[in-house]
Amino acid sequence: MNQRLPIDVLRALQTVVETGSVTRAAERLNLSQSAVSWKIKRLEKQLERPLIQREGQRLVASDDGAQLLVHARRIIEAHDAALAHFNPVQLQGSIRLGATEQVPMAELSNLLGQFSRQHRQLDVRIVVEQSHVLRQALVDRELDLALHQDFIPRIETRDHLLWTEQVHWCARPGWQAAPDESVRLITFGPGCFYRQLAQERLSALGIRWQVVVECGSVEGVVSAIAAGLGIGLLSSDHLDKRVEVYRPFEQQMPLPEVANVLRFAEDSPEPRLQALQQLLVQALHRG
Numbered sequence: 001m002n003q004r005l006p007i008d009v010l011r012a013l014q015t016v017v018e019t020g021s022v023t024r025a026a027e028r029l030n031l032s033q034s035a036v037s038w039k040i041k042r043l044e045k046q047l048e049r050p051l052i053q054r055e056g057q058r059l060v061a062s063d064d065g066a067q068l069l070v071h072a073r074r075i076i077e078a079h080d081a082a083l084a085h086f087n088p089v090q091l092q093g094s095i096r097l098g099a100t101e102q103v104p105m106a107e108l109s110n111l112l113g114q115f116s117r118q119h120r121q122l123d124v125r126i127v128v129e130q131s132h133v134l135r136q137a138l139v140d141r142e143l144d145l146a147l148h149q150d151f152i153p154r155i156e157t158r159d160h161l162l163w164t165e166q167v168h169w170c171a172r173p174g175w176q177a178a179p180d181e182s183v184r185l186i187t188f189g190p191g192c193f194y195r196q197l198a199q200e201r202l203s204a205l206g207i208r209w210q211v212v213v214e215c216g217s218v219e220g221v222v223s224a225i226a227a228g229l230g231i232g233l234l235s236s237d238h239l240d241k242r243v244e245v246y247r248p249f250e251q252q253m254p255l256p257e258v259a260n261v262l263r264f265a266e267d268s269p270e271p272r273l274q275a276l277q278q279l280l281v282q283a284l285h286r287g
Helices: 007-019 022-029 033-047 063-085 105-118 131-139 193-204 218-226 247-252 271-284
Strands: 052-055 058-061 093-099 122-128 145-151 160-171 183-187 209-214 231-235 257-264
Touching: 007 022, 007 033, 007 052, 007 058, 007 063, 007 105, 022 033, 022 271, 058 063, 063 105, 093 105, 093 131, 093 271, 105 122, 105 271, 131 145, 131 257, 145 193, 145 271, 160 193, 160 247, 160 271, 183 193, 183 218, 193 209, 193 231, 209 218, 218 231, 257 271
Parallel strands: 093 122, 093 145, 183 209, 183 231
Antiparallel strands: 052 058, 145 257, 160 231, 160 257
């Protein structure tokens, strides 16, 4: 057996598992899909065992793959640290990044870890908040850049579009709106634009409503919907088996797509911000 474990092959394995997709891994690594697949197959042939497997819509590490990744992460981190040490271009200072829960936090954490290893003189701080809070923080210069969400007609020219998804009326399986009662509404809070949209749609049809739950977290809203406390709006990425799309409202009050975008606080961002932007766009953009 070949005793060498090339860095580029280990990085390909790590990226496929982090993104759950050969396609997205190829985009992040600036390689073709066939090149990424070939690297994984070559590594599996070398070690004589499968390293990834499909689980639903995602690719995940096999038991052997997970064990290899424990070592691979240390090898890659040491490799990147050595390159950063001898890199003549040193980005310094701090970056204040905002993000919503709509961004896959495990993937974002891995990206920021990679960025910090490559730029050890940079201090990256992250704030997770609702989109309207992040946008105001950009205006107030409390953040340097933010991954936020808004409806497509409201995004600005300075927003870098990463991906779009559909918004749905969601309820507990079997839930029915009582025609003689107010619709019980589950929301992300008073400033949430999902809540504003739901209220506008209901009021336009003369449907009475009352807010029964206000929770800033996606998990909290999903749990409240799943418990049958009422109906709420969720984007496609946060649908799971605990809730279902409520078809009567979908037909009566169709909802728009929402855009996930990256925005700077300044019109001419500094190199340190551009470096992080390039990494985020490359990794999170969904073509």
